[in-house]
Amino acid sequence: MSLAKARTMPGVMELLPLDQIAFQTMMETIRRNFERFGFLPIETPAIEFTDVLLTKSGGETERQVYFVQSTGSLQKGDDPTLALRFDLTVPLARYVAEHEHDLSFPFRRYQMQRVYRGESAQRGRFREFYQCDIDVIGKDQLSVRYDAELPAVIHSIFRELNVGAFTLQLNNRKILRGFFERLGVTDGEQQMQVLREVDKIDKRGAAAVRQTLTAEPFSLPAEQADAIMAFVAQRSSSHDSALAMLEALGGGNTTLEAGIAEMREVLTLLKALGVPEAFYLLNFSIARGLDYYTGTVFETILTAHPEIGSVCSGGRYENLASHYTKSRLPGVGVSIGATRLFYQLREAGLIGTARSSVQAMVAMLDDADLPLYLELAGQLRAAGINTEVQLEPKKLGKQFQYADRAGIRFVLMLGTDEKAKGVVAIKDMWRQEQFEVERAELTRTLRVEIEQSEAMPKVKTP
RNA sequence: GUGGGAUUAGCUCAGCUGGUUAGAGCAUCGGAUUGUGAUUCCGAGGGUCGUGGGUUCGAGUCCCAUAUUCCACCCCA
Missing domain, CATH: 3.30.930.10 (Bira Bifunctional Protein; Domain 2)
Structure with a gap:
């Protein structure tokens, strides 16, 4: 079979x-x-x-x-x-x-x-x-x-x-439509089509988009196409320059003027909300493909x-x-x-x-001591430490190998030596260190270790 | 929906113009004195070369078909 x-x-x-x-x-x-x-x-x-x-x-x-x-x-x-x-x-x-x-x-x-x-x-x-x-x-x-x-x-x-610098790129469809209208592109459906083309500018390049606009089925006159290309090439470099871009647009129809007013209010409030101006900009080529957007549109790009x-x-x-x-x-x-x-974040490194959500593993050194290990794990769990116990007797080396692969940082050992001394041995798989603590101190010590470990970045970059 | 690549071990691939028992790295498993991993050394398993047909003395290699998969366009997160 x-x-x-x-x-x-x-x-x-x-x-x-x-x-x-x-x-x-x-x-x-x-x-x-x-x-x-x-x-x-x-x-x-x-x-x-x-x-x-x-x-x-x-x-x-x-x-x-x-x-x-x-x-x-x-x-x-x-x-x-x-x-x-x-x-x-x-x-x-x-x-x-x-x-x-x-x-x-x-x-x-x-x-x-x-x-x-x-x-x-x-x-x-x-x-x-x-x-x-x-x-x-x-x-x-x-x-x-x-x-x-x-x-x-x-x-x-x-x-x-924590993905590095990024920018929120803003625009308003009323500005785009109003601008097109002022240029003489008044048909709503055609405005939509032009919007879609303009939106591809960063992907296809300005030359290709201009080519499309002047060719069938758009067949826009060269002056119109040039005016559109010059318009959508604009990007703000600061909060004030964004406002200046809006100011420079002038007016001419209610759609355009409404879009400018909306955009101005959004920018002003974004600043008031405490978003540093390095994180947002006005980009007249952002349009979005979806038909149902009517005003503000935004995209987020990792720098x-x-x-x-x-x-x-x-x-x-x-x-x-x-x-x-x-x-x-x-x-x-x-x-x-x-x-x-x-x-994509993973692809980009x-x-x-x-790290594993398992914070500690109790190793098995002697099959007969299983109840002891279970009791130890119970103490750790009661203290809020995610704990796993080795339930089968295996060579210690294999147990370490397992912990390493599973991403478990702390391995606890309680064998003949430790029992005699009243301690527990803690092996830190990351630092490759091993130390002993009094059994009564175990949960407290481990909590400190884990907290320090939490303070480091949550995720190891490769 | 339109166009273009790819398919050989679990994974990534090599295999020159057709020529004996198809290879490498990584991974897996075992061993290197019985309480110490990931590093090192030794060894092992694992492939009907996507599937079906054809050409040939001979096909992983050439031709046809088919399947799967990836990429570009479209659209989107």
């Missing part, structure tokens, strides 16, 4: 325990910061009704949705009525519409769950991945001030994740690793849940793709293998 090949489908991330600990450490940092800024947790089911999920989108998302069907329904040949969620924003819209009367507005929620997309496999692209979303949903209206609060949360998270692209992005949308309720529910949100972020 041939064995089935043990494998996973492409596009899923599966980690070894120490990497899983590093991933969870990252997730805890994100969660802690979400909560620190006053966001509330929710979870929604992985499976939703297809008519709920497939409202807003047309071709592209539908192509990527996994439909879910019971075998019975499949055999009857029914069309699937269920599907796996492909993001957390659509389920949020459904959630808010469904629970509208039980929620307090503005509703500030965070959500960290897996989503599913039928992507073709590629590096850093996953079919199952974690999204960590925060959104603020208002009833009828929501102040643009919230658009400044979200980047402040993101700043707090990435600073704590040392621009090739990674945006590690966190989002923006402002009007009327999130128009498909489910007649209430007007505007919102602003950002999403961190945690799976891709972790994967910014995240190494974590």
Whole structure:
């Protein structure tokens, strides 16, 4: 009988325990910061009704949705009525519409769950991945001030994740649309198309984008294309220069003027929120591909690793849940793709293998003394130390090898010599040192050692 | 959905224009006096060369098909 090949489908991330600990450490940092800024947790089911999920989108998302069907329904040949969620924003819209009367507005929620997309496999692209979303949903209206609060949360998270310098890149779609309108590109659909092209400028290069804009189907006159290219090439270098960029735009139509006013308020509040100006800039080429963004848009780029692209992005949308309720529910949100972020940080060498969550291991020196070892482990656990006991007699060398591979730092030995002296030997696998402590002092000493070890960076870089 | 690469040991790969029993590094397992790992030394196991067909005296190597996988575009986190 041939064995089935043990494998996973492409596009899923599966980690070894120490990497899983590093991933969870990252997730805890994100969660802690979400909560620190006053966001509330929710979870929604992985499976939703297809008519709920497939409202807003047309071709592209539908192509990527996994439909879910019971075998019975499949055999009857029914069309699937269920599907796996492909993001957390659509389920949020459904959630808010469904629970509208039980929620307090503005509703500030965070959500960290897996989503599913039928992507073709590629590096850093996953079919199952974690999204960590925060959104603020208002009833009828929501102040643009919230658009400044979200980047402040993101700043707090990435600073704590210790991934080096990064910049929050901001823009406002009203500025882009208003500018295009002033230039004479007035058709809404064409504005969208131009937005999408302009958004690729950092990836494809300015020359290629200009080429696309002047060619079919855009066929923009050279002067228009040049004006657009000159406009979107602008980046601010400081808080004041960002304000000056806005000032220099002038006016001309209500869309443009509204965008400038919004952007100015966001920048001002970002500063007031205490985000140092080195961490944010105004970038007129940021547009985002998604259709539903209407105002502020943002992306986050790691300074040392621009090739990674945006590690966190989002923006402002009007009327999130128009498909489910007649209430007007505007919102602003950002999403961190945690799976891709972790994967790319690891590729870039910014995240190494974590230490084990097991803090101490009691070695087995004599099979007959097992009850003694169990008692010792009980003491440690009662003191809050994560402890593992060797339950099978093995050569001591093997036990050390096991501890080393498992990433366990402290190995405790209580054998004939130690019993006679009333001590426990502690071997520090990292420092390659060994010392003895009185049994009564054991938990206290070990706690000190572990605390010192915690004070060092959580994660060893390779 | 459109286009391009790749497939040889658990992993990363070598194998020149077809020529005997297909190799290396890492990993795994065992040993180097019975309470000390990761370093060193010695040894061992492990492959129907993705699958099916064809050309040939002879195919890992050439041709066709198929599967799988990766990359670029599209789109996105």
